[in-house]
Amino acid sequence: MSTFSVYGVSLSSRFFLGTAGYPSPAILKEAIAASGAEVLTMGIKRQAANVAAAGHNQWWSLIRETGRHILPNTAGCRTAKEAVALAQMARELFETNWIKLEVVGDDYSLQPDSFELVAAAEQLVGLGFNVFPYCTEDLIAAQRLVDAGCQVLMPWAAPIGSGQGITNRRALARMREKFHNLFLVVDAGIGAPSHAAEAMEIGFDAVLLNSAVAQSRAPVEMSAAFSKVIEAGRMAHLAGVIPAQDFATPSTPVTGQPFLIHKAG
Numbered sequence: 001m002s003t004f005s006v007y008g009v010s011l012s013s014r015f016f017l018g019t020a021g022y023p024s025p026a027i028l029k030e031a032i033a034a035s036g037a038e039v040l041t042m043g044i045k046r047q048a049a050n051v052a053a054a055g056h057n058q059w060w061s062l063i064r065e066t067g068r069h070i071l072p073n074t075a076g077c078r079t080a081k082e083a084v085a086l087a088q089m090a091r092e093l094f095e096t097n098w099i100k101l102e103v104v105g106d107d108y109s110l111q112p113d114s115f116e117l118v119a120a121a122e123q124l125v126g127l128g129f130n131v132f133p134y135c136t137e138d139l140i141a142a143q144r145l146v147d148a149g150c151q152v153l154m155p156w157a158a159p160i161g162s163g164q165g166i167t168n169r170r171a172l173a174r175m176r177e178k179f180h181n182l183f184l185v186v187d188a189g190i191g192a193p194s195h196a197a198e199a200m201e202i203g204f205d206a207v208l209l210n211s212a213v214a215q216s217r218a219p220v221e222m223s224a225a226f227s228k229v230i231e232a233g234r235m236a237h238l239a240g241v242i243p244a245q246d247f248a249t250p251s252t253p254v255t256g257q258p259f260l261i262h263k264a265g
Contacts, residue, residue: 004205006039006183007098007130007151009069013038014200015230016071016185017223018210025062027219032066034224041071041100041208044090071132073100078113080120087124099124100132100154110160114141118148125149134187137171139178146182153179154187154208157199161211163191166198176203193222193229200233201241 003012017037022028032040040063063070072090077083080103087099103120105113112135124131125148133145137155145153155175158164166172167189176184186199187208196207207230216222 004183011038011069013227014206014234015227016041016187016206016208017213018208019059019063020210021214022219025058028059028214029062029066030220031213031223032063032068034220034227035213036227038068039071039208040066040068041073041210042094043075044072044086044093045076069098070094070096071098071100072096073134074102074120075104077103077120078105078116079103080116080123083116083120084123084127087120087129088127091129097128098130098132100134102134112136112156114138114144117141118144121145121148121150132185137168137175139175142175142179146179152183152185154185156188157186157195158189160188162189163212164189165191165195166202169198169202172199172204173202193225196226197229197233197236200230201236203237206230 003010005011013036015035015037016039017032017035018041019028020043022031042063072094074083074086077086083101083103087101090099091097101117101120101124103113103116104110105116114135117133117135118141121131121133131150132152132154133150134154134156135141135145142153142155153175155172157166157172166186172186183206184204185206185208186204190196190199190207190209191212196209199207207226209226213219213223213226
């Protein structure tokens, strides 16, 4: 498995795993192991109080002991001001400059607020954070985030937790083409391993998901399944997936080819 770098950190797994909503700490621990993920996300609002008393919190102790890279997120924030304040708290609690920046503007779809997101990204980059912004596939907003100093973009496949998979493949493919040198992670809306494979086949660098594993009947087995297809999707992209077309093309051409017929006796 080849290695790659994200904000100067060397990684080999392209599976970023969320840690919320698992049935028990034991199942979470097994799911992390089965995934091979080296980056784990944690919601700051959910964990802040517990992390402050880390020695008494089984979940945080378990995650810390895995030795994985922690990617705190600002889930639940509605303004840039709130997100920046929460990110600064996360840096103290988790001892990392990494932050998954979420600023939601719509309660129904949980769609990111691009205006507040860009404003928060500009401030956080200025404060020395390595920002992983959760965004839509909008190319203008994406460019603003890059201009602000983000070296990673994390566009959604579909609304958070919906399990719909990639709903706008062409838009994500255009984003991949435009930001061909940037590290792109499909984040949110992934529900099945096939969705993750599709994201990797398009050419995305990694997939981040949570609910699809945590809420499945067998999180450990589902985590392993995602791990396998993410790697397979990456290999398929590098090998070159043939383009879809509206007409048939025979895999064994026969028109105009001579045949040699051999008769016995």
